[in-house]
Amino acid sequence: MTNKKEMRELILNIFNTRYACKGYDPEKKVSEEDFKVIMExxxxxxxxxxxxxxxxxxxxxxxIKEKIRPYAWGAEVSLAGASHFVLILARKPIDMKYDSDYIEYMMNDVQHFTDELRAVRKNKLxxxxxxxxxxLESERVFFEWVCRQTYIPLANMLTAAAMLGVDSTPMEGFNYDQVEKILIEEGVIDPEHFGLSCMIAFGYKNRDHxxxxxxxxxxxxxIIE
Structure with missing residues (x-):
C-alpha cells in the first residue's frame, strides 16, 4: 500500500501537472471506463x-454543438476536438426552495429520512x-447559490480526469442567454427546472501548454492563531 509520503507526492504531482487544455486531438478518445469514473x-x-x-x-x-459554437468563444476548441463535452446544469429555485417537491423527493426517496428528521432538516433549510x-429575496441570487455548488463536482471531475491522464477544460466563456436559448429549443434543457451553469470538456491535448x-x-x- 502507498504510504503517506508517496500519497502526498502523488497528490501534489497531479495538481502541479493539471491544466486547462487549449487544444484537443479529435482522433484520441477517452475510454468509456475512464469517463465513467470521472462521472462517478x-x-x-x-x-x-x-x-x-x-x-x-x-x-x-x-x-447542437455547431449551433452553440458561435456563442461559446471559450468552448470553441473543445467543441471542435474534445472527446467528451459535458454541460453542467443547476436546478432552479422552484426545485431548491425548502418546501419544493424536489426537496421532498430527495429527503424521502434518496436520503431516506424519517418523518421527524425530514421536518427538522426542512426547518433548517x-x-x-x-x-x-x-x-428567497431574489431568484437570481438563489440560482447563483445553486450554480456555486455545481463547481464542486466540476472540480472533482477535473481532478479525477488528471489522475487518469485525461486532459480537461472547465468553461464559462459563453453567452449564457444565447446558448441556453438554443439548448432549450433543442430540448436539452427544461427551463422551468434547470439553467446552464458551466461546461467541461475531456480528451487528449494536441499541443504543449x-x-x-x-x-x-x-x-x-x-493563519490566525
Whole structure:
C-alpha cells in the first residue's frame, strides 16, 4: 500500500501537472471506463445538505454543438476536438426552495429520512434560505447559490480526469442567454427546472501548454492563531 509520503507526492504531482487544455486531438478518445469514473466523481460529490442540485448532460450531438459554437468563444476548441463535452446544469429555485417537491423527493426517496428528521432538516433549510443567505429575496441570487455548488463536482471531475491522464477544460466563456436559448429549443434543457451553469470538456491535448503559474503559499494562506 502507498504510504503517506508517496500519497502526498502523488497528490501534489497531479495538481502541479493539471491544466486547462487549449487544444484537443479529435482522433484520441477517452475510454468509456475512464469517463465513467470521472462521472462517478461528479455523482458522489458533496452538496449543501446533500441535495445534489445538478444534472450532467453529455452532449454528443454534432448539430447542437455547431449551433452553440458561435456563442461559446471559450468552448470553441473543445467543441471542435474534445472527446467528451459535458454541460453542467443547476436546478432552479422552484426545485431548491425548502418546501419544493424536489426537496421532498430527495429527503424521502434518496436520503431516506424519517418523518421527524425530514421536518427538522426542512426547518433548517428554511431558516438558511430565508434568514442566513436571504435567497428567497431574489431568484437570481438563489440560482447563483445553486450554480456555486455545481463547481464542486466540476472540480472533482477535473481532478479525477488528471489522475487518469485525461486532459480537461472547465468553461464559462459563453453567452449564457444565447446558448441556453438554443439548448432549450433543442430540448436539452427544461427551463422551468434547470439553467446552464458551466461546461467541461475531456480528451487528449494536441499541443504543449505553457508552464503553470500560481502565487506562493504565503500569498494565499493566512493563519490566525
Amino acid at each position: 466523481a461528479a455523482r458522489l460529490s458533496p452538496s449543501s445538505m446533500g441535495l445534489e442540485p445538478w444534472k450532467f448532460v453529455l452532449l454528443n450531438n454534432k448539430d 428554511k431558516d438558511f434560505q430565508e434568514k442566513d443567505l436571504k435567497l 505553457r508552464p503553470k503559474t500560481r502565487r506562493k503559499m504565503e500569498a494565499v494562506l493566512e
